Amino acid sequence: MIIIDALCCVFFLYHAKRQQEDALRKFGTALVILLAQDNEVTYALRSAQPAFLDAAINRLRALDMEDEIGYVRILNNETVMIEEKSSRIKLNMEEISIKKSLQKQDTMTRQSRWSRGGVRIETHIFGHRGEILCDRIEARSREVFYDFFASVFERKTFSEEEFAAQIFGEDTVDIEKPPPVLGFVQMGLSHHKVAERTHKILWRSIVPMGTGIVFGGICIMFFLTTYLVSPLRHMAKVTLDIASGNLDRFIDIQSRDEIGQLSMNFNEMTKSLKASHDEKEKIMAQLRDHIRDLYDTNKELKAIQERVVRSEKLAAVGKLASGVGHELRNPLAASKNALFLLKKSISGMQIQNENLTLNNFLLIIEKEIERSIKIVNDLLGFTRTAKPSVSPMNIRALIDASLSRVTLPGKIKRVIQADDSLPLVLVDATQIEQVFVNLIQNACDAMPTGGLLRICALKEGSHLLTVTFTDTGCGIPDHVKHMIFDPLFTTKPKGLGLGLALSHSIIQRHEGHIELESREGEGTTFIVKLPIAYT
Numbered sequence: 001m002i003i004i005d006a007l008c009c010v011f012f013l014y015h016a017k018r019q020q021e022d023a024l025r026k027f028g029t030a031l032v033i034l035l036a037q038d039n040e041v042t043y044a045l046r047s048a049q050p051a052f053l054d055a056a057i058n059r060l061r062a063l064d065m066e067d068e069i070g071y072v073r074i075l076n077n078e079t080v081m082i083e084e085k086s087s088r089i090k091l092n093m094e095e096i097s098i099k100k101s102l103q104k105q106d107t108m109t110r111q112s113r114w115s116r117g118g119v120r121i122e123t124h125i126f127g128h129r130g131e132i133l134c135d136r137i138e139a140r141s142r143e144v145f146y147d148f149f150a151s152v153f154e155r156k157t158f159s160e161e162e163f164a165a166q167i168f169g170e171d172t173v174d175i176e177k178p179p180p181v182l183g184f185v186q187m188g189l190s191h192h193k194v195a196e197r198t199h200k201i202l203w204r205s206i207v208p209m210g211t212g213i214v215f216g217g218i219c220i221m222f223f224l225t226t227y228l229v230s231p232l233r234h235m236a237k238v239t240l241d242i243a244s245g246n247l248d249r250f251i252d253i254q255s256r257d258e259i260g261q262l263s264m265n266f267n268e269m270t271k272s273l274k275a276s277h278d279e280k281e282k283i284m285a286q287l288r289d290h291i292r293d294l295y296d297t298n299k300e301l302k303a304i305q306e307r308v309v310r311s312e313k314l315a316a317v318g319k320l321a322s323g324v325g326h327e328l329r330n331p332l333a334a335s336k337n338a339l340f341l342l343k344k345s346i347s348g349m350q351i352q353n354e355n356l357t358l359n360n361f362l363l364i365i366e367k368e369i370e371r372s373i374k375i376v377n378d379l380l381g382f383t384r385t386a387k388p389s390v391s392p393m394n395i396r397a398l399i400d401a402s403l404s405r406v407t408l409p410g411k412i413k414r415v416i417q418a419d420d421s422l423p424l425v426l427v428d429a430t431q432i433e434q435v436f437v438n439l440i441q442n443a444c445d446a447m448p449t450g451g452l453l454r455i456c457a458l459k460e461g462s463h464l465l466t467v468t469f470t471d472t473g474c475g476i477p478d479h480v481k482h483m484i485f486d487p488l489f490t491t492k493p494k495g496l497g498l499g500l501a502l503s504h505s506i507i508q509r510h511e512g513h514i515e516l517e518s519r520e521g522e523g524t525t526f527i528v529k530l531p532i533a534y535t
Contacts, residue, residue, distance in 0.1 A: 001217035009210045016201045020194045024068070024146055028189045029132050031069070032148040035060055036185045041074065045152055045182040050081045057084065060187075070145055070190040071096065076183035089190065090141050096188065137188070144191035153179040231259045235266065247274040336369050388428030388509050392533035395425055395457045395465060402436035411450025418457035418467075425465050426533035431506045435514075438499040439469045439526050445492060446473025446524060464512070465532050470525040476518040484516055 035041060035056060044052035053074055060072065071085035071093060083093055133149040234251065241249045247270060251263040343362055396418045408414060425432075443453050451472035460466045476484060487501035507514040511531055518524040 001221070002214060005210050005213045005217070008213065009206050012206050012209070013198070013202055016206070017194070017198045020197050020201075024189055024191070024194055025134060027068070028146050028148045028187065029134070031060060031063065031189075032132060032150045032185055032187050034063075035072075035074075035187065036150040036152050039155075041185065042152060042155055042182060044081065045074070045076050046154070048076060048081070053082050057082070066193055068189045068193050070188040071186075072188075073098070073186040074183065075186070077181065081183070086190075089143070091139050091143065091145075095139055096137065096147065096186070098184075098186070145188040146191065147186065147188045149184060149186045151181050152183045152185055154182050155179070231263070235263065238266075242270060242273075247277055332369060332373050336366075336373070339366055339369065388431050388506070390426045390428050390510070392424035393427055393429050393432075394420070395422055395467060395530075396420055398425075398427075398429060398432055398436060399455055399457070399467070401429075402433045402440060405433070405437050406440045406444070408440075408444060408453070409450070412444060412447055413450075413452050415452065415454045416456075418455070422457055422459060422465060424533040425530040427510055427530055428506075432510070432530070435503040435506050435528065436467075436469075438503050439528075442499065442526075443469055443471035443473065443524070446471050446475075451523075459532075460529065463532055464529045467528045467530070468525055469528075470523060472523045475520040475522055475524055476516070477520050481516060481518065485514075 038056045038059075040052050040056045044050060044056075057072060060069070067086065067088075069086065070089045070091065071083070073083045073093070073096070074081050075098065080098075085091060085093060135147040135149070137145045137147050139145070238249045238251050249270070251266055339362065343366075346358070346362075396416075399416060399418055403414070403416075440453070440455075447453075454470040455467070456470070457465065457467045485500050485504040487498060504514055507528060507530075513527075513529040515527040515529075516524070517527065
């Protein structure tokens with residue numbers, strides 16, 4: 001708006017300046033013609049009497065009501081008869097050139113030249129004799145003049161010869177011969193009044209007009225911003241909030257125009273969208289609840305299925321172990337007794353030192369019989385696990401008792417972290433020691449080349465005490481972790497697969513938990529959670 005206003009002001013200022021300059025040229029042309037056609041000027045030039053020019057100069061001054069005439073020069077064909085300039089003009093008259101060749105020009109040209117004293121002159125020359133020559137002169141003082149130059153012709157008189165020639169139709173007299181030039185009139189009008197009038201127009205017309213345009217533009221912009229742009233911007237912001245999911249936003253525009261109607265329609269659309277969104281969220285919440293219930297039910301069914309499968313396996317293993325144990329126990333006992341008698345007989349015969357090979361065979365037979373008896377005892381013990389007889393026990397005492405029953409290899413270091421200030425646990429000491437012994441033995445078997453066994457006990461919540469057994473052994477592969485507590489499953493070459501299954505069964509009877517954390521190649525951690533005894 002400001003740029004357009006400035007361009008308009010510049011245009012009107014330029015147009016006003018051109019009008020003032022044209023008016024000054026017309027005024028100067030009229031004055032110089034009036035002076036050139038004055039009878040007294042003609043008579044003064046004809047008679048070469050400068051005194052006759054005073055009245056004409058005074059009449060010219062009287063017409064100059066705004067003091068625009070800067071200088072006047074009247075000259076005949078030979079010399080300057082009168083030369084005057086205004087007292088306020090700082091101009092040397094020698095800077096103004098005298099043009100005596102006006103009557104010789106036949107074409108109109110435009111010239112720009114520099115005169116003596118550094119005065120720049122723009123010349124307009126017209127082709128007919130008697131027309132006005134107008135120059136724009138800029139003096140060294142930077143003052144601008146419009147210089148007007150006109151010829152003064154001899155007035156034609158109607159002689160008796162010409163009258164007779166016209167009466168009788170004779171062409172002896174050449175009435176078309178141009179009159180002679182008596183002299184010239186030169187006058188300069190100062191440009192300062194043009195600047196003053198232009199300045200007045202600027203401050204009285206153009207500046208108020210520009211101010212009015214700017215003020216009107218500001219009012220229009222304020223109106224547009226208040227009643228059009230701001231509501232639209234508010235609607236755009238609310239639209240972005242709704243697009244981001246905030247359906248509680250509404251457009252608060254109270255007007256009776258199209259924007260108000262649009263805001264009402266937009267609010268209705270938002271209400272409908274919010275209702276649809278709430279209905280969808282309600283349905284989705286119900287679906288999520290159903291899915292959660294199905295997941296929990298499926299999880300429970302899976303757990304029940306695992307317990308049923310485990311129970312069936314345990315029952316099958318128990319039945320098998322009970323039958324096999326009873327059938328194998330007596331032959332193994334007889335074999336052990338026979339081996340004892342055989343060793344006694346060989347010792348009585350005093351050949352033990354003489355036949356070392358026989359003695360080694362006897363040791364192998366004895367070792368394998370003991371191993372078979374242990375397997376049978378384990379099978380029978382797995383089937384005869386009784387309900388635990390619980391009592392408050394110190395967890396550190398249980399760990400120490402379990403470690404005393406296992407011979408740790410010299411390459412395995414142990415670290416025990418269990419404070420005596422820990423609360424007592426409500427357990428069957430014999431059965432829990434059996435679990436701990438089995439976990440410690442498994443850790444030692446997982447570190448045949450040595451390692452670190454860390455046993456740590458700490459309180460978890462207000463109901464459970466956690467005991468962790470961590471080794472740095474080979475770890476358990478991921479694909480067999482889910483079978484590690486199944487009976488008859490083992491990763492050992494000579495294992496039976498009953499130790500962890502029996503441990504899991506004992507911990508469950510104590511209303512506790514046993515968990516496995518292992519990463520192949522990095523080690524294994526068994527986590528046993530036992531209930532705390534309350535006193």
